Amino acid sequence: MKKIEHIGIAVKDIEASNALFEALFGEPEYKTEAVESEGVKTSFFKVGPNKIELLEATKEDSPIAKYVAKKGEGIHHIAFDVEDITAEIARLKEKGFTVLNETPKKGADNKLVAFLHPKGTNGVLVELCQEIS
């Protein structure tokens, strides 16, 4: 894994949270994108070299809707940048991690993504991200 690609924060109202995080960071979001397959609207902020992803659910069975209903708003996942997501999935499976989608799927911001189950990672939902070239 190369670096943290982004930190994902689950929110109830992305418009209100965009204003809040703009006030916090001093810069507005640089991108917004809906990802239908995950049932989310996202927005992205740059903080120096780091990236924050806000996620609001757009449907009831979205992972974000379930998470907010159970735990409330807050840090939902940590995403790591990887060179070769298919190789990384194979390596982590071999190590005994539970990969939630063995076939990488299209995420936001031009990435292929895969997730590890938080039950196998001390309660942290881990996302792997590979830049689509």
Ligand SMILES: CC[C@@H](C(=O)O)C(=O)SCCNC(=O)CCNC(=O)[C@H](O)C(C)(C)COP(=O)(O)OP(=O)(O)OC[C@H]1O[C@@H](n2cnc3c(N)ncnc32)[C@H](O)[C@@H]1OP(=O)(O)O
């Ligand atoms: C925008 C695209 C992409 C990007 O490009 O960046 C994204 O970031 S998409 C983000 C949203 N998508 C996902 O999260 C996909 C992966 N997640 C899942 O497949 C599911 O959420 C899950 C992790 C398998 C949980 O689903 P499910 O079992 O249906 O939900 P439960 O509510 O029953 O949870 C079971 C268990 O897991 C705990 N949990 C759930 N989510 C998290 C989390 N984010 N972090 C830590 N723990 C989590 C939940 O609390 C339950 O625990 P117990 O209550 O102790 O059983």
Ligand SMILES: [Co+2]
């Ligand atoms: Co993410």
